[in-house]
Amino acid sequence: MTTTNDFAAYIASLPRVLAGAGVLFRDAEGHVLLVEPNYREGWALPGGTIESDDGETPRAGARRETLEEIGLDREPGRLLAVDWVHGADRPPLVAYLYDGGVLAESDLKAIRLQEEELLSWRLVPRSGVGDLCPDALGRRILAALDVLADGASATAELENGHRVA
Numbered sequence: 001m002t003t004t005n006d007f008a009a010y011i012a013s014l015p016r017v018l019a020g021a022g023v024l025f026r027d028a029e030g031h032v033l034l035v036e037p038n039y040r041e042g043w044a045l046p047g048g049t050i051e052s053d054d055g056e057t058p059r060a061g062a063r064r065e066t067l068e069e070i071g072l073d074r075e076p077g078r079l080l081a082v083d084w085v086h087g088a089d090r091p092p093l094v095a096y097l098y099d100g101g102v103l104a105e106s107d108l109k110a111i112r113l114q115e116e117e118l119l120s121w122r123l124v125p126r127s128g129v130g131d132l133c134p135d136a137l138g139r140r141i142l143a144a145l146d147v148l149a150d151g152a153s154a155t156a157e158l159e160n161g162h163r164v165a
Helices: 004-013 058-070 105-109 126-132 135-150
Strands: 018-026 032-037 047-049 079-087 090-102 118-124 156-159
Touching (some): 018 058, 018 135, 032 058, 032 126, 047 058, 058 090, 058 118, 079 135, 090 135, 118 126, 126 135, 135 156
Parallel strands (some): 018 090, 079 156
Antiparallel strands (some): 018 032, 018 047, 079 090
């Protein structure tokens, strides 16, 4: 017979995986909204860590992070990509990327940065994403843009930003 203590010990012994969620916003010309974090190199999408201890879902985390980081309260659209990111310097990360849709000029004017974490924001053409973002994130954004361009209803399954299915 399994006891509660046995089950708790089993759960504690399992590997830990980080989870994050981001939102892909574009302008009318298809440029991607990127933000510049002050705590690491490279640009990013609005988004961040899912607060799983509070029972937060990836979609709710993406919405919360978007509101916190750029001041826009938007329900994320469909899931565009899921990326398993792994490397020697941190635990694995499951990154969810949602469609944020096209922002109107009034939306862009309403952006208010979270000064504790972000230095600036900009709209970047597809061709510039890979130059500004860390490798896996850049590939994830490009894969999500491909999903949108193809009009496909499927979600891109990725590993370190590379398509696997």
